[in-house]
Amino acid sequence: MSIAKGREITISALKYNPRANGSKPEFVDYKLEETPGMTLFIALTKIREEYDPDLSFDFVCRAGICGSCGMVVNGKPALACRTLISNYPDGKLKLMPMPAFELIKDLSVNTGKWMDAMSVKVESWIVNNEEVDITKMESKVDPDVADETFELDRCIECGICVASCGTKLMRPDFVGPVGLNRVARFEVDPHDERTAEDFYELIGDDNGIFGCMSLLACEDHCPKHLPLQNKIAYLRRKLVSLR
Amino acid sequence: MKINYCDALVIGGGLAGLRAGVAAQKKGLNTVVLSLVPVKRSHSAAAQGGMQASLGNSKMSDGDNEDLHFADTVKGSDWGCDQEVARMFVHTAPKAIRELAGWGVPWTRVREGSREAVINAKKTTITEDADRAGLIMSRDFGGTKKWRTCYTADATGHTMLFGVANEALKNKVDIRDRKEAVSLIHEDNRCYGAIVRDLITGELEAYVAKGTCIATGGYGRVFKQTTNAVICEGIGAALALETGVATLGNMEAVQFHPTPIVPSGILLTEGCRGDGGILRDVDGHRFMPDYEPEKKELASRDVVSRRMIEHIRNGKGVPSPYGDHIWLDISILGREHIEKNLRDVQEICQIFNGIDPADEGKAGWAPVLPMQHYSMGGIRTNPTGESQTLNGLFACGEAACWDMHGFNRLGGNSVSETVVAGMIIGNYFADYCLEHDVTIGTATVQKFLDEQDTYLNDILAYEGNEDIFRIKNRMQNLMDQKVGIFRDGTGLAEAVDELEELLKKTKKINVKSKERVGNPELEEAYRVPRMLKVALCVAKGGRERTESRGAHYREDFLKRDDANWLNRTLTSWPDANQTTPTVAYQDLDIMTMEMPPAFRGYGAKGMIIEHELSEKRQAEVDETTEKMQAEGKDRHEIQHELMPFDLPMNYREKNERAGDK
Numbered sequence: 001m002s003i004a005k006g007r008e009i010t011i012s013a014l015k016y017n018p019r020a021n022g023s024k025p026e027f028v029d030y031k032l033e034e035t036p037g038m039t040l041f042i043a044l045t046k047i048r049e050e051y052d053p054d055l056s057f058d059f060v061c062r063a064g065i066c067g068s069c070g071m072v073v074n075g076k077p078a079l080a081c082r083t084l085i086s087n088y089p090d091g092k093l094k095l096m097p098m099p100a101f102e103l104i105k106d107l108s109v110n111t112g113k114w115m116d117a118m119s120v121k122v123e124s125w126i127v128n129n130e131e132v133d134i135t136k137m138e139s140k141v142d143p144d145v146a147d148e149t150f151e152l153d154r155c156i157e158c159g160i161c162v163a164s165c166g167t168k169l170m171r172p173d174f175v176g177p178v179g180l181n182r183v184a185r186f187e188v189d190p191h192d193e194r195t196a197e198d199f200y201e202l203i204g205d206d207n208g209i210f211g212c213m214s215l216l217a218c219e220d221h222c223p224k225h226l227p228l229q230n231k232i233a234y235l236r237r238k239l240v241s242l243r
Numbered sequence: 244m245k246i247n248y249c250d251a252l253v254i255g256g257g258l259a260g261l262r263a264g265v266a267a268q269k270k271g272l273n274t275v276v277l278s279l280v281p282v283k284r285s286h287s288a289a290a291q292g293g294m295q296a297s298l299g300n301s302k303m304s305d306g307d308n309e310d311l312h313f314a315d316t317v318k319g320s321d322w323g324c325d326q327e328v329a330r331m332f333v334h335t336a337p338k339a340i341r342e343l344a345g346w347g348v349p350w351t352r353v354r355e356g357s358r359e360a361v362i363n364a365k366k367t368t369i370t371e372d373a374d375r376a377g378l379i380m381s382r383d384f385g386g387t388k389k390w391r392t393c394y395t396a397d398a399t400g401h402t403m404l405f406g407v408a409n410e411a412l413k414n415k416v417d418i419r420d421r422k423e424a425v426s427l428i429h430e431d432n433r434c435y436g437a438i439v440r441d442l443i444t445g446e447l448e449a450y451v452a453k454g455t456c457i458a459t460g461g462y463g464r465v466f467k468q469t470t471n472a473v474i475c476e477g478i479g480a481a482l483a484l485e486t487g488v489a490t491l492g493n494m495e496a497v498q499f500h501p502t503p504i505v506p507s508g509i510l511l512t513e514g515c516r517g518d519g520g521i522l523r524d525v526d527g528h529r530f531m532p533d534y535e536p537e538k539k540e541l542a543s544r545d546v547v548s549r550r551m552i553e554h555i556r557n558g559k560g561v562p563s564p565y566g567d568h569i570w571l572d573i574s575i576l577g578r579e580h581i582e583k584n585l586r587d588v589q590e591i592c593q594i595f596n597g598i599d600p601a602d603e604g605k606a607g608w609a610p611v612l613p614m615q616h617y618s619m620g621g622i623r624t625n626p627t628g629e630s631q632t633l634n635g636l637f638a639c640g641e642a643a644c645w646d647m648h649g650f651n652r653l654g655g656n657s658v659s660e661t662v663v664a665g666m667i668i669g670n671y672f673a674d675y676c677l678e679h680d681v682t683i684g685t686a687t688v689q690k691f692l693d694e695q696d697t698y699l700n701d702i703l704a705y706e707g708n709e710d711i712f713r714i715k716n717r718m719q720n721l722m723d724q725k726v727g728i729f730r731d732g733t734g735l736a737e738a739v740d741e742l743e744e745l746l747k748k749t750k751k752i753n754v755k756s757k758e759r760v761g762n763p764e765l766e767e768a769y770r771v772p773r774m775l776k777v778a779l780c781v782a783k784g785g786r787e788r789t790e791s792r793g794a795h796y797r798e799d800f801l802k803r804d805d806a807n808w809l810n811r812t813l814t815s816w817p818d819a820n821q822t823t824p825t826v827a828y829q830d831l832d833i834m835t836m837e838m839p840p841a842f843r844g845y846g847a848k849g850m851i852i853e854h855e856l857s858e859k860r861q862a863e864v865d866e867t868t869e870k871m872q873a874e875g876k877d878r879h880e881i882q883h884e885l886m887p888f889d890l891p892m893n894y895r896e897k898n899e900r901a902g903d904k
Contacts, residue, residue: 050712053756060474063289066286138341141377157281
């Protein structure tokens with residue numbers, strides 16, 4: 001079976017190296033032939049190998065599960081590896097690095113640094129004073145509660161919710177939807193002994209649960225379809241009574 | 244020169260590295276974990292289906308224990324594994340999963356009452372007892388006696404990775420991402436840390452430590468068609484190799500997974516088949532029972548992958564623009580099951596192929612083809628995880644040849660190995676760091692840093708006309724074509740020769756940008772030669788091994804040859820000017836095995852050249868077992884008599900089970 005010649009597409013990428021003397025932000029256009037099932041992972045890899053070996057971007061799993069490749073595609077933040085070129089009828093894709101994170105170079109931003117700081121701030125781990133004896137039976141968990149915890153644990157910290165967030169633009173220290181979701185996740189986990197008061201200490205201010213303006217672009221763009229709207233509203237109701 | 248001193252240095256921030264880091268930190272050591280990428284993005288996250296641990300909670304896993312898990316693992320390895328290590332592993336796995344539960348991994352739990360499951364393409368009702376409700380659930384995977392694979396839907400690696408990474412943050416492990424180790428610092432056969440390149444600033448710095456543990460994962464990206472993440476380039480193994488002192492084990496043992504989706508190569512978990520999914524050919528016929536009447540789709544991965552290719556060669560593949568493939572049908576499991584337990588699989592099919600696998604009939608079938616998936620080979624270590632030749636260098640996880648997988652790994656055993664090895668080796672590694680001092684002079688450290696600095700400048704000064712990306716692509720295609728699922732002497736010899744040529748060509752490239760900062764082509768230019776060295780170990784090891792064992796399948800030597808090849812391949816690179824590795828062997832001692840070599844129970848029969856000692860040892864094992872049983876000894880006492888093993892911490896204690904009498 002032969003493959004028909006694909007259409008010509010134009011990928012326009014922002015290039016800028018803040019660490020190189022004389023580098024200024026500019027868009028560079030790359031024209032290439034579309035192949036069947038082509039994603040931005042395939043297209044950008046091809047660009048680097050054949051047109052511009054200096055173009056920086058981040059991919060790891062290329063399967064939509066590691067959260068490395070968030071970037072702004074035609075104005076909307078998305079996972080590049082899951083972005084199919086065929087979904088763009090005019091074949092033009094304009095790529096920019098995600099806002100809200102420190103720019104490393106071109107399309108690469110430092111989400112890791114931000115996420116670690118967020119994790120420390122909201123104490124994104126199980127807090128429990130009991131030492132588990134791992135030679136003994138595990139404690140039982142209601143299957144529904146385990147499923148509910150898992151649903152919220154599906155976040156991959158890609159940063160797309162943060163890049164979509166209006167509050168983050170106004171409040172640089174806002175923990176973001178990702179941070180609030182983390183708290184919601186531990187709040188439901190029976191292994192975690194923290195009380196509402198403990199969570200209030202972590203996020204009971206305008207950089208936390210009371211900062212969210214409910215614009216909900218986070219939920220619109222979340223690649224894992226997490227129930228951010230409901231969970232943020234739930235946490236706010238729960239914590240506002242402690243104010 | 245910037246020198247960072249620490250007690251314990253871990254290179255690689257996936258599950259194995261992070262768990263080892265936690266072990267070292269908890270023993271009071273100042274521990275640094277270096278990672279190419281933010282640690283939660285590591286390839287561990289891609290483990291979908293689950294983690295094997297013999298808890299025996301659910302109906303279909305009732306009666307499971309370490310002995311069954313051990314036997315499955317040894318058979319799966321085609322008797323290539325280190326049985327002592329396999330024992331250490333199966334004994335610690337239940338503890339690992341219980342530890343992770345305490346760290347918040349939301350394991351799917353047993354639900355009381357009846358549910359419908361698909362077993363052997365038939366709807367079957369399974370009823371769970373009330374007293375087991377709420378305990379950790381398990382599903383079926385290939386090559387196992389019991390349903391032993393514990394899971395969180397099909398995102399098991401993700402939840403485990405987040406659980407362990409969060410625990411590392413809680414314990415204040417110093418995690419530094421976008422840091423790439425480029426060489427190991429060593430002197431007098433002892434490792435003292437690494438020279439590290441900062442991937443943001445381009446700066447070279449030294450990390451000097453009492454002990455160093457490599458946990459950088461596998462080398463799948465030396466192949467073109469692979470399920471592995473783009474960072475799985477085998478660099479950790481290459482750095483060990485480049486010391487000239489450390490050895491790599493069984494590099495030719497490479498696993499091909501039966502069901503990555505075509506053409507992207509993204510994995511569709513073994514859980515698809517474990518949960519009842521089946522393989523179909525061009526006629527829609529379910530062909531696996533024709534080849535493997537007993538285990539069918541759930542024989543071990545090496546066997547299923549070969550049967551698929553065999554069936555395609557018999558003209559039964561489905562033609563496509565990307566070559567022939569096989570269909571994976573999970574639609575028979577029903578929409579409800581898929582949308583709950585195989586959701587990521589569904590998303591992958593929808594997004595990358597425009598297929599909803601829950602659609603009934605042919606519309607829901609996904610095109611699959613075996614592709615590279617797992618590296619059984621790696622840095623050769625002792626059961627404590629320490630290199631056998633370079634003191635103070637430890638390795639754990641896929642980067643290591645600790646050797647619980649031998650020549651084929653069972654599904655669910657790798658993500659399990661990461662955390663189990665992180666616990667066991669992490670503790671031995673920490674003990675080493677507690678007992679040793681840094682005794683290397685800074686002038687020596689400077690020498691190692693200068694070497695890398697000079698090397699990078701040399702690369703930027705190359706003025707040839709070769710292209711590093713083309714060299715890399717050629718290597719990957721060559722490995723697929725000549726060092727793949729089916730191998731033969733001619734193809735392997737050609738592969739070794741051409742890989743050697745490619746290695747020489749890496750010095751004849753021209754890197755376009757001369758920047759030392761943020762220059763992706765420069766990164767390729769120093770990584771690809773290392774990948775080629777790893778690829779040469781795979782190809783040359785494969786060329787020399789004139790037998791078929793596990794995933795290493797020679798069409799010119801079809802039998803497993805215990806008489807001549809019951810050994811482990813060791814490759815090394817003692818002289819930096821060599822252009823192929825040195826190959827040596829280490830015999831496996833049948834007379835200390837708990838389970839002497841025999842037939843696996845799946846795959847073709849009558850394909851073993853037996854070793855004379857196998858029968859003798861089996862008689863010994865049988866005699867001891869019968870005698871001790873008659874004396875009323877329990878299975879633990881008998882096992883200890885047959886093949887004693889040690890573990891750190893309290894890991895040697897018995898595992899409690901719901902089914903204990």
